[in-house]
Amino acid sequence: MASSDQLKQHTISLSVENHFGTLNRIAGLFAAKGYNIDSLTVGETEDAAISRMTIVTRGDDQIIEQILKQLNKLIDTIKVVDLTDEAFVDRELALVKVQCTPLTRMEIMQISEIFRTKVVDVSAKTLTIEATGSQLKVDAIINMLKPFGIKELARTGRVAIKREFQSESQ
Amino acid sequence: MLRKSYKEQKQKKEITGFEIFIRCLAAEGVDVIFGYPGASIVGIHDVLYDIEHKNKVKKEIEGTINNNRRNNAMTPTKVYDNHQGKTMTGAEIFVRSLVEEGVETLFGYPGGVVIGIHDVLHDLTHIKHILTRHEQGATHAAEGYAKATGKPGVVLVTSGPGATNTVTGIADAYMDSVPLVVFTGQVITDLIGNDAFQEVDIVGITRPITKHNFLIKDIKDLANTVKAAFYIATTGRPGPVLVDLPKDVLAAKAVFDYPKTISIRTYNPVVEGNSKQIKKAAELLSTSKRPLLYTGGGVISSNASAEVRALADKLHAPITTTLHGLGAYPEQSKLALGMLGMHGTWYSNMAVDQCDVLVAIGARFDDRVTGKVEEFAKNAKKIHIDIDPSAISKNVPVDVPIVGDVKRVLKQLNELVKPLDTKEWLKTIDTWKTEHPLRYKHDDSLRAQYIIHKLGEITDGDAVVVSDVGQSQMWTAQFFKWKHPRTQITSGGLGTMGFSLPASMGAAFGRKDLPVICITGDGGMQMNIQELATISHNKLPIKIFIMNNGYLGMVRQWQEFFWKKRYASTPISSPDFVKVAEAYGIPAKRVTSSAEVEEAIHDALAHKEGPMLVEFIVVKEENVYPMIPAGQTVAEIIESPEPLKQSHASHKTMIHAKG
Numbered sequence: 001m002a003s004s005d006q007l008k009q010h011t012i013s014l015s016v017e018n019h020f021g022t023l024n025r026i027a028g029l030f031a032a033k034g035y036n037i038d039s040l041t042v043g044e045t046e047d048a049a050i051s052r053m054t055i056v057t058r059g060d061d062q063i064i065e066q067i068l069k070q071l072n073k074l075i076d077t078i079k080v081v082d083l084t085d086e087a088f089v090d091r092e093l094a095l096v097k098v099q100c101t102p103l104t105r106m107e108i109m110q111i112s113e114i115f116r117t118k119v120v121d122v123s124a125k126t127l128t129i130e131a132t133g134s135q136l137k138v139d140a141i142i143n144m145l146k147p148f149g150i151k152e153l154a155r156t157g158r159v160a161i162k163r164e165f166q167s168e169s170q
Numbered sequence: 171m172l173r174k175s176y177k178e179q180k181q182k183k184e185i186t187g188f189e190i191f192i193r194c195l196a197a198e199g200v201d202v203i204f205g206y207p208g209a210s211i212v213g214i215h216d217v218l219y220d221i222e223h224k225n226k227v228k229k230e231i232e233g234t235i236n237n238n239r240r241n242n243a244m245t246p247t248k249v250y251d252n253h254q255g256k257t258m259t260g261a262e263i264f265v266r267s268l269v270e271e272g273v274e275t276l277f278g279y280p281g282g283v284v285i286g287i288h289d290v291l292h293d294l295t296h297i298k299h300i301l302t303r304h305e306q307g308a309t310h311a312a313e314g315y316a317k318a319t320g321k322p323g324v325v326l327v328t329s330g331p332g333a334t335n336t337v338t339g340i341a342d343a344y345m346d347s348v349p350l351v352v353f354t355g356q357v358i359t360d361l362i363g364n365d366a367f368q369e370v371d372i373v374g375i376t377r378p379i380t381k382h383n384f385l386i387k388d389i390k391d392l393a394n395t396v397k398a399a400f401y402i403a404t405t406g407r408p409g410p411v412l413v414d415l416p417k418d419v420l421a422a423k424a425v426f427d428y429p430k431t432i433s434i435r436t437y438n439p440v441v442e443g444n445s446k447q448i449k450k451a452a453e454l455l456s457t458s459k460r461p462l463l464y465t466g467g468g469v470i471s472s473n474a475s476a477e478v479r480a481l482a483d484k485l486h487a488p489i490t491t492t493l494h495g496l497g498a499y500p501e502q503s504k505l506a507l508g509m510l511g512m513h514g515t516w517y518s519n520m521a522v523d524q525c526d527v528l529v530a531i532g533a534r535f536d537d538r539v540t541g542k543v544e545e546f547a548k549n550a551k552k553i554h555i556d557i558d559p560s561a562i563s564k565n566v567p568v569d570v571p572i573v574g575d576v577k578r579v580l581k582q583l584n585e586l587v588k589p590l591d592t593k594e595w596l597k598t599i600d601t602w603k604t605e606h607p608l609r610y611k612h613d614d615s616l617r618a619q620y621i622i623h624k625l626g627e628i629t630d631g632d633a634v635v636v637s638d639v640g641q642s643q644m645w646t647a648q649f650f651k652w653k654h655p656r657t658q659i660t661s662g663g664l665g666t667m668g669f670s671l672p673a674s675m676g677a678a679f680g681r682k683d684l685p686v687i688c689i690t691g692d693g694g695m696q697m698n699i700q701e702l703a704t705i706s707h708n709k710l711p712i713k714i715f716i717m718n719n720g721y722l723g724m725v726r727q728w729q730e731f732f733w734k735k736r737y738a739s740t741p742i743s744s745p746d747f748v749k750v751a752e753a754y755g756i757p758a759k760r761v762t763s764s765a766e767v768e769e770a771i772h773d774a775l776a777h778k779e780g781p782m783l784v785e786f787i788v789v790k791e792e793n794v795y796p797m798i799p800a801g802q803t804v805a806e807i808i809e810s811p812e813p814l815k816q817s818h819a820s821h822k823t824m825i826h827a828k829g
């Protein structure tokens with residue numbers, strides 16, 4: 001949807017009860033109400049009874065307000081924070097399997113170095129690169145690697161956490 | 171007394187999941203369960219069976235044993251008066267035989283007996299299981315019970331098709347915020363996911379239509395979960411909660427320890443309104459020249475009718491209600507404008523358009539109320555009081571939101587507001603009422619509006635009226651004389667045809683003080699018609715009024731207005747409803763002219779000992795007026811073509827023109 005691309009992206013951090021079916025409830029809410037999900041990650045926190053979800057979504061102010069309220073309304077939701085207007089750290093991880101020849105291998109490794117990413121697997125015809133960073137950085141290295149031929153790509157989606165010192169700028 | 175005695179006696183004894191489950195219900199004060207049995211929950215019904223059949227026997231036996239012990243202190247228990255020669259049921263005989271055999275432990279079996287639960291059952295004689303004839307009927311009955319009484323409706327059904335048959339009722343309860351607790355049986359936990367016989371993922375199916383739902387996998391969680399289910403269903407914005415009970419969990423054993431209170435860290439509904447916001451609302455109201463209260467179902471579920479009446483009377487503010495709000499304010503009052511929205515009164519919709527401050531109370535700006543949302547109350551500042559934060563600014567942005575329980579917020583608000591000078595505003599509204607009343611043609615031919623109008627007059631509004639969906643529903647909303655909260659029961663949000671007959675059963679179980687009248691159409695009557703058996707069996711004194719026009723009338727009306735009168739699939743044939751009723755043992759009659767109406771209503775109301783069905787053969791093509799077509803504004807309102815003949819006005823806001 002062209003119009004949704006122009007809507008502001010919001011990063012919502014959400015702590016939920018680590019029950020079975022909780023992810024389904026939240027994903028189902030987005031589906032039923034017709035909200036976009038750009039990415040969704042979920043994992044345990046320091047407390048095994050609690051999971052943290054990071055949802056990247058888009059919408060105008062009214063839709064975002066409804067998303068936050070609807071998420072809060074779910075019984076399994078402990079806390080919902082829209083990080084968008086706060087200082088926060090976010091990271092994404094991608095594993096990129098790129099085609100290579102003896103001629104291009106060095107070039108790819110140089111690109112990897114520039115982005116401070118790691119080569120984690122190598123074969124006669126491929127290199128696998130692990131890239132960690134902001135979404136922009138991950139997008140950038142993927143774009144750089146595209147001309148060589150990407151055989152496989154796995155991305156995690158965004159995880160985010162609020163910065164302790166809100167006075168520091170991002 | 172009941173709770174105390176079973177707590178003392180049984181809290182630490184190991185008992186089956188079936189018993190724990192029934193004890194949980196008892197602890198919640200449940201006295202009626204609507205349901206349908208099945209293999210996975212047969213143990214629960216077994217417990218209920220004992221409640222109905224065995225308790226009396228057990229007491230007698232106990233008494234006998236005690237007497238024998240006293241009398242035969244030296245040679246205990248061998249001598250036992252087994253009441254031989256007395257007449258008794260087969261169930262009683264079975265129990266007495268077991269006592270004779272000295273049996274101490276029993277294992278569940280369909281239709282069998284669990285002796286170990288007898289002293290529990292002694293405390294639980296008030297639970298009665300009502301056998302409906304379809305699980306959908308059970309859920310609607312529970313809704314009717316909840317709406318009529320304010321207590322949660324409880325449903326117990328089996329797995330698979332039993333569970334899926336509850337889905338419509340659950341969705342209905344979700345849309346209308348009805349506190350419902352639905353217990354479904356489930357296959358044993360080891361078989362879940364195996365496509366086992368009568369297995370269905372009911373928790374997955376009902377996730378988007380319940381306030382919350384649970385699958386219990388461990389008997390240790392059973393008591394807490396039942397407690398949580400009732401807590402969630404009845405607090406905050408009420409709604410349905412489903413609990414899925416695998417058979418092996420019910421069959422397992424555990425120590426019973428029912429929690430007295432429960433707190434859920436993730437669920438703390440806000441009930442107290444923010445006092446700053448309430449002050450702001452009072453300030454906004456103090457500037458108003460043309461205030462309007464717009465009240466919804468939240469007023470009824472919060473039991474805030476008295477507070478709403480106090481607010482309207484203090485402000486001298488007119489009041490319009492949604493379909494579910496009817497009864498919060500007496501419709502005969504000068505301030506009452508009746509229902510608003512698509513089939514609301516002309517003057518209530520005009521008042522919404524012209525008001526300068528709109529106070530939405532426990533209402534959610536549904537599309538059937540607002541029409542074109544951008545134009546709704548466009549001249550007004552808006553105050554919105556609701557317990558559900560997500561209902562606020564969902565459809566219509568508001569100026570002063572107040573999250574909280576309607577009753578509590580209004581109590582505070584009523585202290586702060588001052589009487590307003592609304593004489594001009596009320597005068598305008600009075601003129602509108604005179605010039606654009608609700609009206610219908612009245613002649614020899616029979617019309618549903620006239621029947622409902624007369625019913626309102628004859629009962630003087632002292633009745634619980636359960637309506638179905640469609641034209642008869644809208645006419646009921648328009649023409650009945652609403653006076654009391656919790657007397658108007660209908661399916662609003664979901665618009666579930668077939669709702670009224672089973673819902674009226676629930677209402678009849680819940681309310682013995684008022685007559686219960688079911689108003690349905692020939693279409694709605696044929697959905698869930700099987701519940702006539704439940705009504706007949708329980709001799710429920712429901713008056714079933716069928717408005718038979720041979721059409722699915724509301725859809726036909728839309729076809730007339732918007733589809734060039736192409737009546738596709740809307741003509742509907744019916745059985746002979748009088749004969750059907752008689753086959754169920756329900757007295758019935760047919761009324762074909764308006765002259766017979768009053769007598770028929772009087773006769774039906776006089777028949778107090780059981781149900782009665784009256785089939786009214788009404789004119790075939792009649793429309794509900796006024797009507798604001800979907801998504802349009804009050805400017806597009808379609809009024810009744812009937813000319814005004816005020817000499818025949820029978821009511822301030824309602825006249826019928828003699829044709």
